[in-house]
Amino acid sequence: MATPTRTHRTGPPDPRRTSRRSRLHRWDRTASPYLFVAPFFLVFAAFGLFPLLYTGWLSLHRVSLYNVDQADWVGLQNYWDLLFGPPSHFFWNALRNTITLGVLSTVPQLLAALGLAHLLNYHLPARGFFRTALLAPYATSVAAATLVFALIFSPEGGMANWLLGLVGAGPVRWEAGPWSSQFAVSVIVIWRWTGYNALIYLAAMQAIPRDLYEAAAIDGASRWRQFLHVTIPELRPTILFTVVVSSIGATQLFGEPYLFGGQSGHQGGADHQYETLGILMYDTGFHHSMLGRASAIAWTMFGLLLLVGLANTLIARRLRSAQ
């Protein structure tokens, strides 16, 4: 790369210019780091931090979607209502659903991804094809994937019921039942994210030094024992990372249940059978026009995420000290 500044140096130095230049230069040196990081912090301040605090402020008020400029102070009423008041039934239900959906979608997903990564780590023909194919679901948007799965789980002429029919079972009204609907929603999540996580595991597996395996092999460890005693411990930080990312994602689950429900998706099914906290927040704020209460739900979710983060950190610390 040519450095065009070099040409400047050939002329006789003009003392006045040099000092101005160097002052400017020094200013440039001291100020530019701040200028470079400023855009991020400005964007974050305006669209991250400010809204976060604003949500907290709104959650202490009664605000209608119809007139967002008028807020009536209600103290902790919104939180009280959520925990014990009229909407508490729906809040606890949504919290429960968020947890069950989170477990149903995250645990099988990560276990499958781990196994899949192990398979991908073999010497394979057409490995590029396998990787791209497994990542294709990730390229499919929530909306597109959910629409297609809604058709697959459709009560009329759906592929899932047809398959069940082949083995003499069903038909199941997938969307109506509490467990069947949560199962179906989890299938969408698992489908979209398993390949993605598998590739992350695969990359981490390939970074494991070969000599560890050689040592284990000399000790006479079988391939399965090598997987358990070398691969898994070495993957620990990566597994932790995927657990964190997946549980954050699961806490915010919205698009899949929302679109899966068709007309009643906005409330997570007629009986709220797969209503998550994200859906409850949307429904409360933008369907029932109670922005204050929606903000209280949002802050509760934030608190929940902090808890999840804290739990993950504690577990990570214990794992590290156990190492």
Add this chain to the structure above:
Amino acid sequence: MSPHRRTRRTAALVSAAVTAALLVTGCSSAGTGSDDPNAKITLSVGDFGTFGYKEAGLFDEYTKAHPNITITENSTTQEGDYWTALQTRLSGGGLDDIQALELSRIALATSEQLSGAFTDLSKAQGVEKEAYLPWKWQQATTAQGKTIGLGTDVGPMAICYRQDLFQAAGLPSDPAAVSALWAGDWAKYVEVGRQYQAKAPKGSFFMDTASGLYNGVVSSNAEQYYRKGKMVYQDSAGVLKGWQLAAEAVKAGVTQGLKEFDTPWQTAFSNSTFATTVCPSWQQANIEKYSGPGNAGKWNIAQAPAAGNWGGSFLAVPASGKHVAQAQALVVWLTAPEQQAKVFQKVGNIPANQKAYALPGVTDFTNPYIGPKAPTGQIFSTAAKAITPAETGPHHGDLHGAFSNGVLLMEQNNKSADEAWAATLQQIASTVQ
């Protein structure tokens, strides 16, 4: 709690100031309003279900007469979705030039909270107050006398039924005889359902959904969700009767248990899996659209057990629009007698403009898709004149939605009538303030 009021203007200013510096993308709206009547403009019309303007060629006709105007229609199938989006836009901006409003929302739209968002159409050029059904006009008028919407249609009810399926089940199929089966009492309608179900062709049900029945019963009752300005639903005569009959229908197994307006409901029309559906005039359009040409001539129409009005809509012009005058002119034109008559002939929506009834081809109209030339014009216009509107209020739409959902709980989620009732009240307590 004692609400301590405060305006939020300062915080808004702060937020604007913080972000103003970042507005480098310059994504604000392009194009400015113009008073030039010949300037090229686009009017967008937001509506739901089937308003029939496109089908009847009215947009084309209007743009031909006004070459500088282009019209786009944003149509949502289900009114519930439409309203959710509309209330977000009423608050956040981005409204269409013309917005449709359904009967169950009109009390909220004319309330103090929202009426400011709409322009007064009573002062629009060429509007003829006397032409509209007086109660319809009244519903869209605020306490201060501002009329925010012009009536498009009303929803006099009938029952649409499949004559082929009735024959197969050994029931009469002639409209007069069918009407006589349940004349005067919705309970008889459920009773006929039992008879049908006993001999029904395999895989077919008497009705599509019990929530349709529920809405039919409530709509034909003088008392619905409001009494003297107060919400009543736990002891409203209409709600109680509708709920009880819906529960009975579910228990008797005469309903297919579909979610009305949802995709499976739509496909069930073409699959001929149910024999009747409660049929407000606007439902005819859905029947033809979803049943498809393959089922032409199989539907017929009979009188409902009791007369009533279910739905019907208004067109409103938001005050925030860039072309308010032009939008108002289009609304006045679309709701004028000639245009309402054309919509009726095309998709069956009964005009809210009573002058349209006098036009040729309205009361004497026969629907080619329904019945062997069913005299739908006569059936519905007679029913329309008999409508005595029930009292409505701001939460009409919410309550209506909650109870329809409650019926669904019995149909799809295996809840007993008591459980579903409790869940519905819980939902209302939680969401209606």
Add this chain to the structure above:
Amino acid sequence: MSGKDDMTTIAAHDSPTIGPTARYRAARRRRPRSLGAGGQHRAGPLALTMLVLVTLASLFPLYWTVVAASTDSHRVISTPPPLLPGGNLFDNIGYVWNNAGARGMGVALLNSTLVAGTVAVSTVAFSVLAGFAFAKLRFRGRGALLSLVVATMAVPAQVSIVPLFILMKHLGLGNQLGALILPTLVTAFGVFFMRQYLSQALPTELLEAALVDGANSLRVVWHVVVPIARPAMAVLGMLAFVQSWNDFLWPIIAMNGATNPTVQVALAGLGTGWSTDWSVITAGALVGTLPLLLVFTVFGRQIVGGITQGALKG
């Protein structure tokens, strides 16, 4: 495909600043061609069969989308379901192209491309600047600010939806694409990602040479940093594009109704009853997915590399 494994090399760029353990691990990782457990083994028939089955499960819904989109309203929900494509694919695509949403799928695709494109470009530009500053420049508060960047990654976007809505209303951006672009002009992930890459890939000597020559900071960024950051910029740009393209909750609130939809908003409209015809709905899903699928087939390896790199660094 070359025999060289991309992901191994990318994974090898580890951060030297995380801690002694990490540094030790990083040093070990830098060994060439360190393959994992099965790396040297050929896949047995059982492993291969399982892998093929999972791959089929992964691809089948996409294939089924094409099949469903090529049938008609009746065939698509018939039993047994169609397993081979029919002849209506282009009719259905044409229909959603002209009719989905208010102004057709074409407008939605254009909107999504505009939003995701702007977001990708600005994320890359701002992330390079900030990442460079954090990686190589010394300034007071650097450590604290960097920790703040990492901490902000934990703030979920969903929590801020309500105030964002109010904010955009006051900015006059209701139903405007700007409402989608502004909040994601630059992300913490992008800054951190660039910082990790540059602290490894940008030789300090090169930088010093340029500074001794008296080049100002922007010049240095343009002539020294950007050429070196280019591969990471491509990866980050693609990741930002994909994320923006697939964003769902905020767009359905900010772009409420069908007047000015992104692809996801248009698809949401399809899913909540715009059409009765499943073959048309799936055609819409196909049209909305195809552009990204194409990008993935072409740039799949780089994206995979980027994802894993981000993961190993995070």
